[in-house]
Amino acid sequence: MVVRKETQQTGATVNHSAPRSVSRGVRAVSMILAMALTMALMLLYTPAPHAEADETPTTMVSIDSSTAVLTDTSGYHLQATVTNTTDQTVPAGTLSVAVNAFYTFVSRNDIQEWAEGTGRIPTSNTIGQADVPELQPGASTKVSIDADANQQSLTAINSWGPKPVELDYTANGEELSTTHTFVTRTTDGLDTPSTPAMNITVVQPLAASGWTTDVDLMNELVGKGGLTSHKLSKLTVPSENDNTRLKSLEQVFGKHDKLQVIADPTYLQAMTMPTQVDGITQPALFDMTAYTAYDDGRAYANANIATSDWKSSKAITTYRSALGDSSAKTRTYAWQGAGNWTMKALTEAKRQGYGTVIATHDFEGSDQSTVETGKTTVSTEAGEVTVLTAQSTLSNLAQGKATSDDADGEGSDAGRLARFIAQSAFYQMEQPYAERNLLVCLGTDSNPSDVDALMSAIEQSSWLNLTDLNTLGKASASHSGDEAAAALPQDSGLSDARRSSLQQTLSALTESAKGIDRFNSFILAEPTEKSSSGSTTWRKQLVSAHNLLSLHALGNEASSGSTMLEGASQLSSLLFNGIAITPTENVNVVSETAKMPVTISNNHPYPVTVKVSSLTDSMQIVTSRFDTVEVPAHGEAQVAFTIRVSTSGDADATIALFDRQGTTFGATQTTHITSALQISDKSGFVIIGFAVLLGIVGLWRQFNRKKDPDE
Structure with a gap:
């Protein structure tokens, strides 16, 4: 008899084998038997004929919600929208959902081919059906399919892991659309050997996506001066959409305490009550990778941006100002911008005090046979840097990006969530006993409801164990030394369009910075003993205000760039127009x-x-x-x-x-x-009289002069 103990882990009950209750030999035999059974069942099926890509009907079914994590009590529930994408009326039909209860994905290509509809996997275990009414061209309808935990196809699943699910929309016996998705069975209620859960760390960057300028505060600064540094920091304000989103995110943060929140300290400073976070990024998410790729520090200096404005110590100072606590401490992380973390970029980050950077894209090797812990240590001229690397497939799915354009079930949030859960389970099954910690980075514009759904699904996944950034930072690095240095991106990753945009931004900021400097130096009166202190402070505040606007214009929040440029230009104009x-x-x-x-x-x-x-x-x-x-x-x-x-x-x-x-x-x-010139004094009359006299003398001489004999 095998004795097990249960522990509650991140919202899901996970069965762990009791010590010494199962020998390695018994476990190995169990796994071999399970694999043999799966392969035997696969041979019983005849591959279904597969249509060519250009013959595949346009996807007419979108998944609104579905059961991503299947337990012994959850049942399966699906809500979908069926849309007539043709130019003809579609008669009443049926939407059916079926699964292959016995299939186990054997490779990454295998699972990807199913997502793209090219995998020849039969799905003969029907979960449920729903009637679809007649649809006019362009019309749509919502349908639901619900199956309880005792449904025959669900109880037939006797092994944990991702299973292929197919949604078929038919009318008049003709298949109109097929959508491919997944459901992942947990170990709950299954008599299968347990394997260690794979560690996973999920990070939510907290930043505003729509910074604007407080016009009233700017007018007060220009017209009155004397603002406190705290009030001056409110010159840039998040949009109303950001405020609404923050309220929803804070509810998600409270619900999922293992979700790691890394905030832009200037965003915290803009809040009335700063959110509790697990770390901070560089101020305004300043794009360090673009800074090093552009390779022109003087251009940034001319735009009133110095390295001291975005270094780690400045981030801490801003964080303390936001909290009103001069001794507050937290970890700082350099968040990746538009470019790549090259050796040059990592060296600059380290020089500015960032010992840990987060790579959100284009750092993980594409030729990895299996996923690895998202940590690399790189030795730079400035010192060692820890790179926490996002797992690309899972992070892209979490950020709302399908694995490919052909993945027909990943066009919706629910479809991508089902794929995320299935993919994470597959990664664990690749190396069930290898200790790994995967990093998943969410987007700065992530939808709170999607974040909530993702975290809830992960917490229900018995093969995953949520950890924090501190745990990931202490994990053994997957790569280090010369190996890590050789694997670094060689290209800056800064596109021509991004470089051109950066050049235009720097040029515009340089003009407004020159205007403020010109006003301070050559228009504002030299301070007197009476006005010296206030005038000097006001000059500095004008520079600080422009500096804040410039930081946001050069940050990762691309949508805010134009509004911040307008704000910087407006500040300069107000000074001269005053x-x-x-x-x-x-x-x-x-x-x-x-x-x-x-x-x-x-x-x-x-x-x-x-x-x-x-x-x-x-x-x-x-x-x-x-x-x-x-x-x-x-x-x-x-x-x-x-x-x-x-x-x-x-x-x-x-x-x-x-x-x-x-x-x-x-x-x-x-x-x-x-x-209207008039004679208004004696000298004028003298001049006129003398002119008249000369005229008379001239006429007299003309008529009275003696003629020459020759005339």
Whole structure:
């Protein structure tokens, strides 16, 4: 008699053999007999004819929900949507679900071929059927199939693991659509040997996907100044969709305590009540891989981004600010961006204090015969780096990506979940006694309900054991030393489109950064003893605000890039537009000289010193060229240009603002000048009298001069 003990593990009861209750020999014999039985049953079936790819009907059945983990008490439940994708009316028909209760997948190709509909596996064990009404072109209907745990086809399954499931939609005896999916049987209620559960770590990155700029706060910064550093950090705010999603995610986090949450510290800082997390990423998910691939630190510096803005210590500082706890501690992880973790990228990450990085894509070798623990240690010039590597197939499925375009059952969340569970079971069966820990990375935009469904399914899977990042970090590395270095990606992975976009982003940020620097250096008045402290602080706050916007523009949240660029440009524009020329009324000149007053306003909290220029479009009516004026905070100042005229007429004077270096800024104003020159003093009369006298003398001489004899 075999004695077993039961332990509760992540929501599912798992049977473990009692110590020394089953010898290795008995276990081996049991496994051999099970495999022999499976192979014998496979030989009883004749492969069904398989249609060519171009003859396969368009998928008309989408899986809305299905039982991914099958236990001895769960039964099987399916909800599906049937859609008429043809241009003709489809008569009433039937949707049937069938399984091969005795089949065991023997290779990765085997399980993939079934998903793509090319595997010749018979499914003669019918689970249930549902009637489908007549459907007009484009119409759809929802159907449900429910089978309890005692259903004959379900009780026929006598071995644990993934089983092939087929959904057939027929009408008038004609097969219209076939969808391939999976159900995975647990060991519950089966008299089969138990094997150690495979460790799995699931990570949810917590970041906003729709950062926007708080316009009111920006106006307050520019118009009033004096913001606290905490208030300034709220300049970038998550979208309403992010706030709604966060509330749902927090419920998921509370329900599944083994789900690892790694947060962008700037997102935590934007929250009223920061979520409890298991670690933090670099600030704003700054794309380190793109930084090293672009290989132009000066371009980033010109855009007001320094390495100190995204290093590990900065992430910790931001995290402590978010929590309001100056001594708070947590682990920091460098999250992968658009590029690859090359040796250069890993070295830079280590230099900035990140001893552990997470590789979400293009790091795991494609030629692996079996899955391995998602941990690699790499020696760089800056020190050793631990790379936690996501298992690509499982991570892609968890992020809503089908294993291939031909996998007809993976077009829905439920279909991908069924494949995820089946694939994880297959990985465990490949090496049932090998100790491994697989990393699954979810997406920054993952749907909370999908995350909940995934975690619930994993917790029900007796062959999986959920662990945390700390456990994964302490596991033995699959690769290290020269082997790990040789396997690193050689290409940066930065596409031409991404590089071009990055160049444009840096160029735009450089322009706005130059604008802020120009305002601080050549427009803002030199601080006095009275305004020194406040003015200096305000200058720094303007730079910090632009820095925050730039970080988000260069992060992994691609959808936020354009809004952050607009925010940075708006900040620069508000500074220059806050100094303006008050429109001047038209000027009438009735003498040789006159004065043209020009008023300059300043909406900023500190004085500015600017040059004012006046230039007319006439050579006969001109003004003085420049004047310099200091405009007080939230006040006005006036300059007076001298007008000189030499004749009657009209002219337009263009008034413009210049910084102290002589570069123009802001909007210009045009003042119309009208000259009606009049004699207004004695010198004028003397000149006119002298001119008349000369005229008279000239006429007298013309008529009274003696003629020459030759004339």
